[in-house]
């Protein structure tokens with residue numbers, strides 16, 4: 001359920017707004033003072049703010065400005081004077097909408113719904129960024145499971161990719177073949193640790209300029225491998 005905070009010193013108006021919004025299925029809280037309203041707006045999680053301009057304590061201009069410094073939550077500003085709306089716009093406070101008193105409650109509800117819907121679409125469309133590791137010319141996109149070496153994409157098998165990611169995520173740490181085998185193949189007793197050697201060789205062919213002098217995956221003789229940072 002969407003939660004709306006009304007910051008309004010005229011209690012009758014605040015109650016009217018609350019009633020109509022609750023009838024439309026919103027959860028509504030009221031603050032009649034600018035200072036407490038601002039505190040709650042900053043500290044608590046609301047989905048929308050309905051903010052009166054003239055308030056005791058801190059006024060609506062200041063509250064809107066302070067909210068915008070830390071939140072993108074929609075703000076609908078309410079004012080008693082039409083002139084104030086131009087003033088609010090001119091100040092560029094970041095309010096999403098303005099409404100003048102007196103207004104019809106259904107108009108208010110319609111606007112709140114529209115802004116919430118728009119805001120939810122905005123949040124929903126925020127595609128999560130891919131998890132990427134970049135080390136000296138190598139770019140590993142863990143989310144898309146793709147690897148580029150100096151901007152050229154290289155094909156990796158599943159195990160080659162897992163092994164490269166594991167080593168790159170734990171740079172400067174020497175792993176024995178047994179440890180790598182256990183980590184990537186996850187079968188302690190089955191298989192051959194020589195598989196690790198074969199895979200390291202294949203990875204090197206893709207990422208190293210000179211496989212005889214590896215710059216990324218070093219062989220630590222008698223121990224194992226290390227990804228050099």
Ligand code: CA
Nearest residue numbers: 009052054055
């Ligand atoms: Ca007022």
